[in-house]
Amino acid sequence: MYSQIVKPQTLVLDSAPCNDAHDHFSKLPVKYEEYGSAKSPDGHDKPVIAILPFFLGSAHAAGCKAMKDNKPVGLGYWDALIGPGEVLDTNTHRIISFEPVINDEFHPGIVNPATGKPYGGAFPNFSLADMSQIQRMALKQLGVVHVDVLMGASMGSLQAWHFMAHDTSFVSRMVLVVPGGLTLADKTLTLARQWVTKLEQDPDWRGGDYSALPKDKQPKKALSEVLADFWYRVQFPVDHSLLYDLDDLGWADVAVAHHALSPDDVKSIDTVLASLDDKQPKIKVYKQMVKALCEKTDHNVLLWQLRSILTYKPLAALAASDVFTRRTVKLDDMVDMAHEAPGVADILLIATEADDLLDIVPVDAVIGMAAFLGARVSVDRLPSTFTHAAGLNTAAADSIVRVKGRIAQFLKPQAKL
Structure with missing residues (x-):
């Protein structure tokens, strides 16, 4: 040390x-x-x-x-x-x-x-x-x-x-x-593009010009959603049934329709995050970390760093x-x-x-x-x-x-x- x-x-x-x-x-x-x-x-x-x-x-x-x-x-x-x-x-x-x-x-x-x-x-x-x-x-x-x-x-x-x-x-x-x-990998690039798009489409982002707004009016929704998705994938092992690409939704529907997968086998990040059990110690730590990240991360800092991944x-x-x-x-x-x-x-x-x-x-x-x-x-x-x-x-x-x-x-x- x-x-x-x-x-x-x-x-x-x-x-x-x-x-x-x-x-x-x-x-x-x-x-x-x-x-x-x-x-x-x-x-x-x-x-x-x-x-x-x-x-x-x-x-x-x-x-x-x-x-x-x-x-x-x-x-x-x-x-x-x-x-x-x-x-x-x-x-x-x-x-x-x-x-x-x-x-x-x-x-x-x-x-x-x-x-x-x-x-x-x-x-x-x-x-x-x-x-x-x-x-x-x-x-x-x-x-x-x-x-x-x-x-x-x-x-x-x-x-x-x-x-x-x-x-x-x-x-x-x-x-x-x-x-x-x-x-x-395509997955990495797809996730980065989705996160960039979500941050840029936040109506409070104002093209990046939000610094004059009061703190409570600055963009938070997309930032918290992106950080929750990002940190979940950082903290938990890969799950091949966790969808990351919107194109996968069509594939998943076909697979379920033909009984190749059950609906429970196909998960989106939204359904995964909504079903997390707060009583589990690891979930508690995950949510605490996401909260801390949201509090200290500026929307533009997150966006500009993500844009660099696509280069x-x-x-x-x-x-x-x-x-x-x-x-x-x-x-x-x-x-x-x-x-x-x-x-x-x-x-x-x-x-x-x-x-x-x-x-x-x-x-x-x-x-x-x-x-x-x-x-x-x-x-x-x-x-x-x-x-x-x-x-x-x-x-x-x-x-x-x-x-x-x-x-x-x-x-x-x-x-x-």
């Missing part, structure tokens, strides 16, 4: 890409936290571990936010992994964790200096490619020229794939937990990369590539088949492409009891030992996959 109070820091990029690199945003703030020192005792720069944020997450991966009655308050989500002598060792590495680009301090509600009013609907979108560029620019501003280990869970993994695809030589190793692959295209970036071009040419010429120095050498993917957000099939499909690029990939399959949430928080008792042990094994010097 990292037994220190850690405060977020902010740097400012003079110019950063937005609208999928078609525009630039001036004076963009980037929030981050650091654990451990940048220099070793002999004055050399330590190798860097960079941690990319998950959806609606924060930079607070380790340490605590305060002390109360001599007890830490607000532990970081991966605190059990980070610290002196821990798996992510602050004695040997400089560790930098980033806040999502769109967050509680940088969002459509901030004032546009050109108008003196909040941006609202005029605020730019930030693609995952933009975000990865911003994180790389921030690291360079912090004096980092190379990342030894790039880490991310959930949406952090999507940013990591873009990060690596843009410059394969900038990263040596990647550790991605409950990750996506180089493509996203996911690391394969296009990889196809345009130098390493892809070189290897394609060499393959065409039947030239031996065995002794060519690879870009990213090792990748560890910790995934679960119970994941109801990021399907494991695209994760498995990564292996062939990675091998073509000269990388070595290991996929560690968590037991079916592990949900998506198990990878987001090491405080979960069922995840800490397995995840911590696997990452420790992977990061051992000279480890072989």
Whole structure:
């Protein structure tokens, strides 16, 4: 554990890409936290571990936010992994964790200096490619020229794939937990589109320009519905009878009509949420978390982060990369590539088949492409009891030992996959 109070820091990029690199945003703030020192005792720069944020997450991966009655308050989500002598060792590495680009301090509600009013609907979108560029620019501003280990869970993994695809030589190793692959499953994209549509169709949203409204008039209905759906799929294992696509309704009707399924076998998220038993401890925790998320999440922050999911295209970036071009040419010429120095050498993917957000099939499909690029990939399959949430928080008792042990094994010097 990292037994220190850690405060977020902010740097400012003079110019950063937005609208999928078609525009630039001036004076963009980037929030981050650091654990451990940048220099070793002999004055050399330590190798860097960079941690990319998950959806609606924060930079607070380790340490605590305060002390109360001599007890830490607000532990970081991966605190059990980070610290002196821990798996992510602050004695040997400089560790930098980033806040999502769109967050509680940088969002459509901030004032546009050109108008003196909040941006609202005029605020730019930030693609995952933009975000990865911003994180790389921030690291360079912090004096980092190379990342030894790039880490991310959930949406952090999507940013990591873009990060690596843009410059394969900038990263040596990647550790991605409950990750996506180089493509996203139709289910993930369908859910993201449905949630975006629901948020945009909320009549109180006003095209994003609601900041002047009283708090009780700001959009809440769609936000609470989206967060309830999202967190249910994060917290509970995948259920193949739980419909997610409106097109599935037609299929389900046919299946029921032909007695291939009974009506009880086919569930929509609305019927599932309506039937939850509040007396069950896990349901209580789920509802408390949704309530907390609704209270602290701004409608536009949620929407702008969701929009970024729909921009996911690391394969296009990889196809345009130098390493892809070189290897394609060499393959065409039947030239031996065995002794060519690879870009990213090792990748560890910790995934679960119970994941109801990021399907494991695209994760498995990564292996062939990675091998073509000269990388070595290991996929560690968590037991079916592990949900998506198990990878987001090491405080979960069922995840800490397995995840911590696997990452420790992977990061051992000279480890072989």
